[in-house]
Amino acid sequence: MRWVFAVLLFLAAPLWAQSYPDYDRTTITDRADLLTDAQEAALDTRLSALRRDTGVEFAVLTLASQAPYAAALSLEDFATGLFDHWGIGDATRNDGIFVLVLSQDRAMRIELGAAYGREWDRVAADIIDRSFLPAFSNDDYATGIADGVEDVIASIALPFRDGADAPTGNDSVTTWAAIMGFIAIWLVAARRKIGDWATRLKSCPKCGHRALSRVRNTLRAATTSMRGEGETRLRCSQCGYEKRETYIIPTRSSSSGGSFGGGRSGGGGASGRW
Template sequence: MKRLCCSSNGFLILLWFCALTASAGDLPRPIEPYVNDFANLLSESERESLRKRLRSIRSERGLEITLVTQQQKSADWQQRSIESYATALFNEWGVGNRERNDGIMLLIIVADREARIELGKFYGREHDGNMQRLMDRKLVPLFREQQWYEAMHRALDGFEQLHRSPESPLPVESDSGPVLWLLGLGGAAALTGGAGLVWFRRHQRNKPRQCQRCLGAMVRLSEDIDDRHLDKGQQKEESLGSVDYDVWKCTYCDNVEIIPYKAWFTSAETCPQCRKHTGKSERTPYSPAAGGYYLNITCQHCQHHWSRFVRHSQSGGSSGGFGGGSSGGGGATGRW
């Protein structure tokens, strides 16, 4: 019995060691958070153009997207799928905001003629269908023609759209029988699930309400009228897009109920002084020595100032300026 114990301990240690090596192995280190063109598919000016776009996406909405190309998967990963490789790379680098987990990676493995869109944990599996569609219809045809630069811009279009409205599927274009096309798609079920979720949310929000005070029926006021019932801070939140308020009014007793809906994606910080979601932040340049950067935040409502240090890397400054986000393996794969 004792011996069994020991050997099972040894086995566990071995497993643990394997897990350690498998989790990192010889994954490449990022050169920068935007364009890691290890396979040299792009010219310097193309890289610069993509970098510029990625930098502004990141500064304007806090969305981290990274583009990665490699001739081959790293040696330890040759026998493994691009899916598991992409997830490992994403998590090793920590792509995306650590709290929101909304990062996105596009990985191209040239020799294998494979590409992977890897999504942060936030997005949930219902978005895989959208990304598969982007991959199959927009990206793979360009990859086949080796139009890498064009493909990356199309990918960014799709990612921006996903991030803007994560609950709604990408619009179906009318160029080729969308219904038939949808039917043929493996992700059709996922897409339907996503649409159902959107419907459910909208339904919940539009559902008739009963007055808490007199049990009378309430009506929802339109956006321009409802502003009169919101205080200055709430109006600021609405104008910054950080919180959307629905105002319901009782048709009998004039009781008013205000229901906040916090935005899924917002770069607005919560002000420690007035508690409104109206803090606008500016970040100082990344300091490798400190392993992070400062956010200088100003409340757009009460003008309170504060700042906060954001530590960047999970592994001692090696993650190259990513936010520490992680992926649960969602996304889409393309082959050509």
């Protein structure tokens, strides 16, 4: 009978087995392919600068689904286990931050390092509701990730780094300061989109109509050792006028291809579904 039990144990093992995906970079690993090369490079640059300037390690992972890795675990346990498996954050400060997006599961989580007290969980929940979920509900993952990451930096990463307490529900001044800081950061990040939109107000140099549009395409993605190349195409829908120009995409920060600092999570954070 022992061999029968061994066979049954072997066959049942996949039911409770769990594994974790590897990371491509310590900033953004887009396994669900929700971002373009340019969007991924911009997020890598932003999070690499945060780590360089503040020491805070902030990682984003997108997956289509949790099921292939740990179907039996809750979202919260999966995110905590993955955070610890990667070792996000400085091992002494434990101030790492992890954002997990599961596009097919329509679920996400902000996981915080062990140093963040439970009072920061509510801040994370507010960020999910105001910055991630509105765009995710419309399947606009690129906007949701970009806006959400900036909100996490402005509302959690930087205040905690500066020794501030988590804002309370009655602290309207702190709340408005965080919102205004987030808006300012978003406007800086959106300046290229605003410039593309403003192109529509210009007259076509050929026919004079205000029918111009401008789109950008990545021709060659940047790496840590080589700059990338993009193309801007200006086109008039009235007369067919077209003008193409190339631009340089800066190299990725080499720190993003390294390793994490060995931090751990205390299970804090917040989850959301749409």
